[in-house]
Amino acid sequence: MIRIMEVCGTHTTSIFRHGLREALPGNIKLISGPGCPVCVTSQGEIDQAVKLSESKDVIVATYGDMVRVPGSSGSLADRRAQGADVRVVLSASQCIDLARENPKKQVVFLAVGFETTAPATAATVLQAHREGIDNLSILCFHKKVPPALRTLAEQSWSIDGLLLPGNVAVILGHEPFRFLPEERGIPSVIGGFSPGEILSALGELLRQIKAGSPKLTSCYSSVVRPEGNPIAIDLMRKVFKSGTALWRGLGPIEDSGMVLREEFLSMDGSIRFSLKTEETPDPEGCICGRVLSGLSEPKDCPLFGGICTPVTPVGPCMVSGEGTCSAWFRYGRKE
Ligand code: SF4
Structure with missing residues (x-):
């Protein structure tokens, strides 16, 4: 059996929607990985946001799906039904408007996601800092994909190939993924998200596996440049430094988190509201x-x-x- 992991949740959805698993030969097994940003947000991180939403002076803002994820004592949606002010935003920058429109309240953005969404959070932090907006904070739970893959690869992990997330590679470029074939011997292909792009990446993975010659290649070169997106990388570098992040299922992973740099610590919601992320187990049976x-x-x-x-x-x-x-x-x- 050839086991290929699709790292990204967008790949998983596309694979299922288009029936690609069923279309593959029986000796190829696709395995879903840790690439759904909502899913890897730990229970303890969600608990922080739920706890904050209980304060009358706070507006908690986040992306849609996060509102429904259950924490240890309910979800943000539950708290909203009980009267808490929880808003769904489509972009981090909307939190600037929320903060301006609600000067007597503290707006807290529950920032989740990988390198794909972190640049937008970084741009929002820079703008708020520049404009002196002092009622906006960030619960910064952004996570980095490559360190999580390193952790998985260092565990006893029987994966024959990796379909890498094209959307993360658009930001980071090729380099952060190179260790996978070069140090761990895992064939690794950056892929796009249409059925044709996924099949093309799987074909390249199978060629590498058959040849016994692991490489990092891109089947998404129309979108991904080897150097990534320097503007987005620079935004993240300006605002975040690396820290340990708590991943659901993987536990704490060193250098996989994005922590606000010293000059932006006044916007760190965990510090402003004295919150701490506890490692709590998955819901019973889950x-x-x-x-x-x-x-x-x-x-x-x-x-x-x-x-x-x-x-x-x-x-x-x-x-x-x-x-x-x-x-x-x-x-x-x-x-
Ligand atoms: Fe999936 Fe089971 Fe958790 Fe539901 S309870 S999300 S089915 S693992």
């Missing part, structure tokens, strides 16, 4: 952590499709449109 590590599939979860559905999600992998459990459920895969 195996999201194992699903995100590629160690289990949704069908292995006793709650899948019964107690846990997109309408009644128990874990984040069923909440997010990019979550593996959600994809399995929506596209009717039972095994």
